[in-house]
Amino acid sequence: DGGITQSPKYLFRKEGQNVTLSCEQNLNHDAMYWYRQDPGQGLRLIYYSQIVNDFQKGDIAEGYSVSREKKESFPLTVTSAQKNPTAFYLCASSHGTGDNEQFFGPGTRLTVL
Amino acid sequence: GESVGLHLPTLSVQEGDNSIINCAYSNSASDYFIWYKQESGKGPQFIIDIRSNMDKRQGQRVTVLLNKTVKHLSLQIAATQPGDSAVYFCAENMEYSGAGSYQLTFGKGTKLSVIP
Numbered sequence: 001d002g003g004i005t006q007s008p009k010y011l012f013r014k015e016g017q018n019v020t021l022s023c024e025q026n027l028n029h030d031a032m033y034w035y036r037q038d039p040g041q042g043l044r045l046i047y048y049s050q051i052v053n054d055f056q057k058g059d060i061a062e063g064y065s066v067s068r069e070k071k072e073s074f075p076l077t078v079t080s081a082q083k084n085p086t087a088f089y090l091c092a093s094s095h096g097t098g099d100n101e102q103f104f105g106p107g108t109r110l111t112v113l
Numbered sequence: 114g115e116s117v118g119l120h121l122p123t124l125s126v127q128e129g130d131n132s133i134i135n136c137a138y139s140n141s142a143s144d145y146f147i148w149y150k151q152e153s154g155k156g157p158q159f160i161i162d163i164r165s166n167m168d169k170r171q172g173q174r175v176t177v178l179l180n181k182t183v184k185h186l187s188l189q190i191a192a193t194q195p196g197d198s199a200v201y202f203c204a205e206n207m208e209y210s211g212a213g214s215y216q217l218t219f220g221k222g223t224k225l226s227v228i229p
Contacts, residue, residue, distance in 0.1 A: 006156075040221075041221060041222075042220055043202070043219040090157070092156075101147060102217055105147075107156045
């Protein structure tokens with residue numbers, strides 16, 4: 001059953017702690033993305049990766065970090081430098097960038113207490 | 114920079130009626146567009162896409178219309194059902210940061226509410 005998974009679905013952390021969100025895909029997609037969504041808002045691009053061992057900053061990369069050591073995995077770390085980390089985080093993947101459909105995971109809702 | 118936008122933030126329709134959700138874009142170079150549906154607490158789901166060499170594309174109960182002259186995209190849902198209640202996003206393929214890399218840029222979304 002091919003798809004893209006994110007875990008956990010809900011995550012609670014204390015202020016000042018780093019937290020890592022998982023994203024895995026078995027669609028054999030080269031490109032992967034992380035978006036942040038705030039209530040009533042659209043998707044804002046945090047980071048994207050077009051190929052293994054390479055990634056680029058999106059519009060709101062400050063306070064976040066990523067790695068792409070494997071094609072299937074693109075974990076996102078929300079660091080203590082991110083001033084307002086509480087949000088819904090969405091991971092996506094696609095065959096290539098641009099004119100290719102992005103497939104989304106179910107999302108992780110992060111709440112920082 | 115140029116952006117994707119939506120004419121209406123909310124739309125309420127009676128069950129069985131047709132729904133039309135609109136989207137304006139300003140980048141005349143965009144050549145690919147997608148409509149996504151997002152239910153509460155879930156990730157967006159692909160509905161339909163269209164390339165700039167087409168002006169209409171039909172799926173199951175959905176039709177996307179592209180008017181390049183006025184840079185306008187619309188999603189039509191026929192015989193709207195309660196299960197269609199969701200937020201609908203349009204996205205356009207744009208060159209990102211002038212780096213030769215193309216990314217999808219998403220609008221803020223329109224919330225569709227279906228009245229039983």
